[in-house]
Amino acid sequence: MEYILQTDNLSKVYGTKTVLDHVSIHVPKKSIYGLVGKNGAGKTTLMRIICGLTQQSEGSYTLQGKSNGDAVRNNMGMLIEKPGIYEHMTALENLRYFSLLFGLQSQDYRKILEMVGLQNAEKKKARQFSLGMKQRLGIAISLLGNPDFLILDEPINGLDPEGVYEMRKMLETLNRENGTTIMIASHILSELYKLATDYAIIEGGCLIDEFSKETLEHACSSGVRVTVEPEYLQDAKTLIASRYPDVRCEVLSNQSLHLHEKINPADLNQFLVENKVRVCGLGTNEEDIEKFFVEKLSGGQAV
Numbered sequence: 001m002e003y004i005l006q007t008d009n010l011s012k013v014y015g016t017k018t019v020l021d022h023v024s025i026h027v028p029k030k031s032i033y034g035l036v037g038k039n040g041a042g043k044t045t046l047m048r049i050i051c052g053l054t055q056q057s058e059g060s061y062t063l064q065g066k067s068n069g070d071a072v073r074n075n076m077g078m079l080i081e082k083p084g085i086y087e088h089m090t091a092l093e094n095l096r097y098f099s100l101l102f103g104l105q106s107q108d109y110r111k112i113l114e115m116v117g118l119q120n121a122e123k124k125k126a127r128q129f130s131l132g133m134k135q136r137l138g139i140a141i142s143l144l145g146n147p148d149f150l151i152l153d154e155p156i157n158g159l160d161p162e163g164v165y166e167m168r169k170m171l172e173t174l175n176r177e178n179g180t181t182i183m184i185a186s187h188i189l190s191e192l193y194k195l196a197t198d199y200a201i202i203e204g205g206c207l208i209d210e211f212s213k214e215t216l217e218h219a220c221s222s223g224v225r226v227t228v229e230p231e232y233l234q235d236a237k238t239l240i241a242s243r244y245p246d247v248r249c250e251v252l253s254n255q256s257l258h259l260h261e262k263i264n265p266a267d268l269n270q271f272l273v274e275n276k277v278r279v280c281g282l283g284t285n286e287e288d289i290e291k292f293f294v295e296k297l298s299g300g301q302a303v
């Protein structure tokens with residue numbers, strides 16, 4: 001596995017307080033790496049060290065093949081805490097200004113604005129932007145110079161559901177089409193789960209666990225949830241009992257059933273539809289995933 005970033009026992013101490021305690025993480029190239037942790041867990045501190053905004057007290061890291069002392073951040077974009085944008089400037093002016101500030105060559109700013117969905121707002125002053133638009137402009141600034149590695153601290157904080165959805169789509173596109181590795185800190189688990197391919201859980205400055213999406217899904221593969229239109233519930237239950245006689249099938253509501261075994265959802269869907277049951281939804285049990293994270297966060301031992 002090729003890593004864009006590896007940290008080796010990184011620690012940070014403020015006065016007598018250890019806010020990051022021997023953290024060793026491994027961020028695979030082209031991954032979307034979710035950093036999960038409660039408020040004050042140390043996520044921002046870790047990101048600030050990687051971005052060169054503060055120095056670690058102990059430990060080291062390797063960034064894009066270079067050890068921390070020699071790390072170059074030309075190919076990196078970052079959005080840590082609030083986006084630092086100039087409110088009296090338009091989106092386009094902000095991009096031009098930051099490009100000069102970063103010493104970058106002129107580039108296709110309109111394409112960057114299009115990438116973040118601000119193509120229709122290029123002439124509007126940033127002070128007239130919604131929070132979501134400001135966040136997107138912050139990301140547009142971090143995309144200047146076409147970075148291979150993007151570090152985003154809580155980019156969906158404070159966004160409305162539509163803004164969260166758009167942000168997720170945008171990051172997915174960046175990752176898929178440009179191969180950009182994205183490290184993203186968030187405490188909104190449900191959103192991270194939809195996006196991330198790899199995870200690290202941090203609590204009290206310690207790394208509790210690091211795992212891939214496959215590992216997470218395997219750990220939470222306690223079954224499949226199927227939702228049907230209410231009038232089909234009984235038929236669905238009878239059909240499932242005939243097709244999967246050894247699988248426990250629990251009725252959760254007047255339209256959803258939980259099969260307590262990991263069966264192939266596509267097969268189940270086809271079987272029910274062929275037998276004239278109107279299926280509204282099928283999926284793995286998201287509650288299990290949430291529970292998995294909560295248990296890790298509340299009872300985890302550092303690794």
Ligand SMILES: Nc1ncnc2c1ncn2[C@@H]1O[C@H](COP(=O)(O)OP(=O)(O)OP(=O)(O)O)[C@@H](O)[C@H]1O
Nearest residue numbers: 014017019037038039040041042043044045046187
């Ligand atoms: N400059 C500083 N001086 C002293 N303590 C600090 C400093 N910066 C951060 N801390 C402390 O370090 C701890 C970790 O903070 P950090 O911002 O890294 O957490 P976080 O996981 O990003 O939390 P949040 O989700 O709230 O942003 C907190 O207890 C915070 O008060």
